[in-house]
Amino acid sequence: MKIVHAASEMFPLVKTGGLADAVGALSKALAGFGHEVAVFLPGYRAVLKHPMFAKAARRLMIQVELGDEFLQADVYTLSLGKKLTLYVIRRDEFYDRSHPYGGEGRDYDDNDCRFIYFCKAVVEVLRIVDFKADVVHCHDWQTGLLPVLLRMEERKLQDTLALKTVLTIHNIAFQGVFPNKSFSLTNLPEDLMGIDGIEFYGQINMLKGGIVFADNVTTVSPNYSKEIQSSKFGCGLEGVVRTRADDLVGFINGVDTEVWNPKTDPLLPANYSVVSLKGKSACRRNLLGKNGFSADYEGPIYGMVCRLAEQKGIDLLLSVREFFIKEDCRLIILGSGDGKYEEALRKLAEAHPNKIALSTALDEEASHLIEAGSDFFLMPSIFEPCGLNQMYSQLYGTIPLVSKVGGLVDTVVDIEKEATKGTGLMFAPKTRDFRKALQESLQLFQDKAKMNQVIKRGMKQDFSWEKAARAYENLYQDMI
Numbered sequence: 001m002k003i004v005h006a007a008s009e010m011f012p013l014v015k016t017g018g019l020a021d022a023v024g025a026l027s028k029a030l031a032g033f034g035h036e037v038a039v040f041l042p043g044y045r046a047v048l049k050h051p052m053f054a055k056a057a058r059r060l061m062i063q064v065e066l067g068d069e070f071l072q073a074d075v076y077t078l079s080l081g082k083k084l085t086l087y088v089i090r091r092d093e094f095y096d097r098s099h100p101y102g103g104e105g106r107d108y109d110d111n112d113c114r115f116i117y118f119c120k121a122v123v124e125v126l127r128i129v130d131f132k133a134d135v136v137h138c139h140d141w142q143t144g145l146l147p148v149l150l151r152m153e154e155r156k157l158q159d160t161l162a163l164k165t166v167l168t169i170h171n172i173a174f175q176g177v178f179p180n181k182s183f184s185l186t187n188l189p190e191d192l193m194g195i196d197g198i199e200f201y202g203q204i205n206m207l208k209g210g211i212v213f214a215d216n217v218t219t220v221s222p223n224y225s226k227e228i229q230s231s232k233f234g235c236g237l238e239g240v241v242r243t244r245a246d247d248l249v250g251f252i253n254g255v256d257t258e259v260w261n262p263k264t265d266p267l268l269p270a271n272y273s274v275v276s277l278k279g280k281s282a283c284r285r286n287l288l289g290k291n292g293f294s295a296d297y298e299g300p301i302y303g304m305v306c307r308l309a310e311q312k313g314i315d316l317l318l319s320v321r322e323f324f325i326k327e328d329c330r331l332i333i334l335g336s337g338d339g340k341y342e343e344a345l346r347k348l349a350e351a352h353p354n355k356i357a358l359s360t361a362l363d364e365e366a367s368h369l370i371e372a373g374s375d376f377f378l379m380p381s382i383f384e385p386c387g388l389n390q391m392y393s394q395l396y397g398t399i400p401l402v403s404k405v406g407g408l409v410d411t412v413v414d415i416e417k418e419a420t421k422g423t424g425l426m427f428a429p430k431t432r433d434f435r436k437a438l439q440e441s442l443q444l445f446q447d448k449a450k451m452n453q454v455i456k457r458g459m460k461q462d463f464s465w466e467k468a469a470r471a472y473e474n475l476y477q478d479m480i
Contacts, residue, residue: 001134001476003030004162006040006122008100008115008142010086011256013053014046016100017307018253018388019170022220023139025256029469031084038131040122042114043076043090044100053078056088062124066117067185073121089121105339112178115206116185119146123153126161133162135476140169141176144210145186145198151213152188164479167210168218171385172228172235173311176206200236211240216479217248218472220386221407225250233383233406251472252410253386254465255395260368262396262459267368272397274459280372280397287373290366291332291357299328300445303374303398305367305389308337308345308360313380313403318344319431323438325352334370336360371396376441382429384408390424394458399444399451400424401437411463415454416440423458 009015011024023039031037047053056078063070073091080086089095094114102108123146126133138146147165154161183193183204193199198209211217219225227233229242241248259265262280263273269286272279285295287303302324306312312335324331333345333356342360349358359366371377377393379402386407390400394412402408404426415422425440427433444451 001473001480002036002038002132003476004038004040004122004126004131004133004136005139006119006136006143006146007139008042008118010039010041013041013050013086014044014100018220018386019139021256021388022168022170022253025254025465026469026472027084028081029254029465030473031081033469033473035083035473037084038087038133039080039084040087040089040118040125042095042100042118043074043088043092044095045097046100047088048090048096052080053088055079056086059087060125060128062121062128064117064120064124065187066113066120067187071117073117075121075125087122087125089118089125091117094118111176112182112204113185115142115176116145116182119143119149122146123149123161126150127153127157132160134480135164135166136162137166137168137472138210138214139167140171141174141207141210143167144176144206144208146210147215148188148192148198148209148213149186164215164476165213166216166218166475166479167214168220169207169211169228169385170220172207172233172237172241173383175200175208175235175237178204178206180204205237208237208240211237211244215247216475217241217244218475219248219250220253221410222250222252223409224385224406227383227406249475250410251475252407252463252468253388254468255388255391255463257395257464260371260392260395262372265368265372267365268372269369274397274456277397277455283369283372284374287332287369288330290369291330291359292353293330293357297330299330300375300442301330301332301373302376302378302401302441303332303370304378305334305370306379308335308341310338311382311384313382313429314338314341314345316380316382316429316431316434317378318348320435320438321348323435324356327438327442329355329442331356332370332374333358334361334363334366336362371398374398375445376401379403379408380427380429380434381405381408387411391461391463394423394461395463397455397459399441399454399458401441402426403429405429413457415444421457422454423461424454
């Protein structure tokens, strides 16, 4: 098959979250299966400065209609491996910035222009190079208008640019909602600015556009595909999602085991496997030392790596702070985000430097070390479309404590429910339940034989991208 992925992030060129990991790993896996894969990415400053981009070649120049103007862009191509090509849309006015989406705590004011333009540029390149895609796969709101723009261009050309389109919702909380005046930038027919089109309470909603017009819609876990059809998790789009229920499916994201594998991970001070956990002890000592604790400490270590945001359950973590203050344990947090959470956690760590450590640095090596050196990994998320850290944790022999939401339900087996199959501890995202799970983790830590069994079950789980990519491959084949 000939497959196109269009996304606003892709690891390792630019990453702010799990979207980048998913796009990078999925496209690589599909190319590895023998499919011809093209990935489209905006030409952000980070992309242009990445060492890999030095090998890119300027392929062509395009003119893209945006409202009343035609704006030029340069298109670069870069081979990322056999059958995998990256297309970078470069227009510095839109993308030469310090961050993909915004700065100083707010989104860029022209994100409507930036990503409507990106969608249109993808269509224009597909037209010029005559790629004849079997599937165009769009990711999140930034590419939400691509399915309808593609079909409108095909109508003008009287030709087919792609047989089928897929939209993956990585997080429905981010929708690309803009004032109704932004509709003019799309150059779409006026009747699409209505309830059956991309209109949303008098504004435009780019994610809604993708949900309505893509041939199939996917989410990043089976449980999340059900949740977003409810008012609790649908973020206002649950009614729209329900109209596509027959075309909606959830696939668990995979783990890039070339990057996340304790047996080969070059970022760890020592490697280890399910056969021999000796190296995990060295990682534990290193983690303690790097965070200002005695390397000889023998009690439980709780790790957490996440964006400091409401979604990630930081309020819930703060509500059980007394556990970490009073009990014989250590808490190590790596993350940045909402200023109020950074300040609250900083104060907590400063008040209890012998118990709690916080780093707000962007530190990939530290994230790997926390996964390897901790005994338990905390994910008290309020909602979690898929989540990756709970999978990393299990593969690294670190027991996850997770909320019963989204993809966490699909990827962690609760010890309390299935004693002989459990790989982690689960709790409802409430203070009482979280506190109870923490107490249960202390009991588990004391039972070394039982804990070792749980660790080994987790390390034997198959979270590979090959498994995840096969599910997408089957979907594409069924569609076409």
